[in-house]
Amino acid sequence: MxxxxxxxxxxxxxxxxxxxxxxxxxxxxxxxxxxxxxxxxxxxxxxxxxxxxxxxxxxxxxxxxxxxxxxxxxxxxxxxxxxxxxxxxxxxxxxxxxxxxxxxxxxxxxxxxxxxxxxxxxxxxxxxxxxxxxxxxxxxxxxxxxxxxxxxxxxxxxLQDLRDYAQGKGTRTELIDDTHVRITRLVEGPRELVWRAHHEAELMKQWLLGPDGWEMTECVVATAPGDTYRTSWAPVGDTEGQPFGFEGEALLVDAPRRAVTTERMTGMPTETLNDLNLYEEDGATLITLLIEYPDKETRDMILATGMTDGMEASYARLERELLAV
CATH class of the missing domain: 3.30.530.20 (START domain)
Known part of the structure; x- marks a missing residue:
């Protein structure tokens, strides 16, 4: 600080x-x-x-x-x-x-x-x-x-070169206050492609999977303010776990820089506000996701699920399977 x-x-x-x-x-x-x-x-x-x-x-x-x-x-x-x-x-x-x-x-x-x-x-x-x-x-x-x-x-x-600031540091989670968390990840690739990877269903199905052993079974994308979205996942083969999904509404879409959405687990009332920002420098893109939780207890409960590790697995797959092509 x-x-x-x-x-x-x-x-x-x-x-x-x-x-x-x-x-x-x-x-x-x-x-x-x-x-x-x-x-x-x-x-x-x-x-x-x-x-x-x-x-x-x-x-x-x-x-x-x-x-x-x-x-x-x-x-x-x-x-x-x-x-x-x-x-x-x-x-x-x-x-x-x-x-x-x-x-x-x-x-x-x-x-x-x-x-x-x-x-x-x-x-x-x-x-x-x-x-x-x-x-x-x-x-x-x-x-x-x-x-x-x-x-x-x-x-x-x-103040730092973007790669000096974030390269090789993986997915980082920072507690800003009791209800806000900032997640950052540098990926090697242009902002336009990173934006598309977050907003085109066929691309999302290739990388937004969390740990190995899961598949995306539903992907309805919100492309404009007021649109609603749905994403669902299920385990594959012998992978343990129960199917789950998220849904919400797009509040702001400023391609290819910023998208703000609400998010709640399917069937649950608790809602977060997700503010995605993309910044490109010298061919690399810094992904910044600011999440607003309703209270500290909800924040801590969700972080304790291993969310950061799951996001890192997805971002690594994004670099490996989409951006390295």
């Missing part, structure tokens, strides 16, 4: 975030000064940002919209007040509509970003200045502290 401290100071009307990164200043600066890189971490998990305007000059503006898993949107705008590459920059940050017009009913803040050398690489200090104690309290009550910590936790993957 890069964030080492978040300090709110009601007397001085500031919120300060301190984060350490194992990367040189120039690399951290690049992540904050290129919109395509910013989009990968400016927004907590499940709320990725899209920068729709970018004028990286003093007096210029940048507009962004964070897109929630159920179609929610939260937009903001930056006005660049100072740029001192690669040591820092300063912006006026405001809530806004999707066109970048500031919302006068919500607080704005002046944000000062400072990058300094450290023993591990770079220390970033971000200080947000507010006009009043009420404005500071309002932003904190909206989840700014928690959201910032989760957003910064995504920056390690941006």
């Amino acid at each position: 890069p964030v080492t401290d978040v300090i709110t100071d009601a007397e001085n009307l500031t919120m300060t975030v301190v984060a350490d990164f194992a990367a040189p200043i120039e690399r951290v600066w690049a992540a904050y000064s290129e919109p395509r890189q910013l989009e990968r971490f400016w927004g907590p998990p499940g709320w990725p940002a899209t920068f729709t305007a970018w004028d990286h000059t003093v007096g210029g503006k940048a507009n962004y919209t964070m897109n929630g898993p159920r179609g929610e949107k939260a937009s903001g705008t930056w006005e660049f007040l100072r740029i001192d590459a690669p040591h820092g920059f300063e912006v006026l940050d405001a809530f806004a509509d999707e066109e970048g017009t500031p919302d006068s009913d919500l607080p704005s803040m002046r944000m000062v970003f400072t990058f300094e050398p450290s023993e591990v690489g770079t220390r970033m200090v971000t200080t947000s200045h507010f006009a009043s104690a009420d404005a500071l309290e309002q932003v904190v009550s909206m989840g700014a502290v928690e959201g910032t910590k989760m957003a910064m936790a995504q920056l390690d993957a941006v």
